[in-house]
Amino acid sequence: MRGLRFLLCFICVFGSFSCVKDTEVGGSVDSSMLDLNGDGVPDISYEDADDGYYEFVDRNFDGRVDVSNYYGKDDKVVSSKLDDNFDGTLETKTIYKNGSPVATAVDVTCNGLADILFVYEFDVIEFSENFNLVGPGASKGSIERVIYRFGLPVEKKILDKEVEHKAFHESSMSYLSGHTYRGCL
Numbered sequence: 001m002r003g004l005r006f007l008l009c010f011i012c013v014f015g016s017f018s019c020v021k022d023t024e025v026g027g028s029v030d031s032s033m034l035d036l037n038g039d040g041v042p043d044i045s046y047e048d049a050d051d052g053y054y055e056f057v058d059r060n061f062d063g064r065v066d067v068s069n070y071y072g073k074d075d076k077v078v079s080s081k082l083d084d085n086f087d088g089t090l091e092t093k094t095i096y097k098n099g100s101p102v103a104t105a106v107d108v109t110c111n112g113l114a115d116i117l118f119v120y121e122f123d124v125i126e127f128s129e130n131f132n133l134v135g136p137g138a139s140k141g142s143i144e145r146v147i148y149r150f151g152l153p154v155e156k157k158i159l160d161k162e163v164e165h166k167a168f169h170e171s172s173m174s175y176l177s178g179h180t181y182r183g184c185l
Contacts, residue, residue: 037061052078064088095176103175113165114172124151129159131168139165 033042041063047054049070057067068081068090076099081090087110094104100123105114117129125148133141140162147155 060086062086065090093176103172105172105176113169117172117175119175124148129168129172131163131165133165134162141165141168143168 032046034044035041036043039061041058041061043058043061045056047056052070052072055067055069055071056065057069058064059066064083064086066083066086069077070079072078077096079096080094082092082094083090084092084106089110091107091110092104093106095102101120103120104116104118106116106118107113108115113131115131119126119128127148128146130144130146131141132144142161143159143163145157145159146153147157
């Protein structure tokens, strides 16, 4: 983490970004922050955790976190959460192993249940599953699976035509097991 902080401050000194220096907050040192657009509000910040650290990014400069990455002590990303539509909710969750993506769950409807699952192997998407509601207000739907080869879709099939949304969500979460969730998922 110290190397990352040095790099960020190097960029601030020789680049066009502003740095917010480490400050003492409540008896602990607050990590380095970057102000990318010069408005005085940090757009990238870091927070230490027991077994790693968090990186928070405001991509559209609205003052809200749009990306939350968690890194282990080895500086490899462990998990990430994204607000892809900038509505203030981190609806996309990705889990990594040794810095490579394993699975991503997306809560498109932001009802706390996964709607789309992506599973990766060797950094390339292997398959995706999409939960499609039967109709408005319905709790059941179909699951469509798309198989990929070399990152390109090659086969599409319906796995189940009548499954509860909660069952799809629980199945999707099994790919993300062992991790905690904040935001929609």
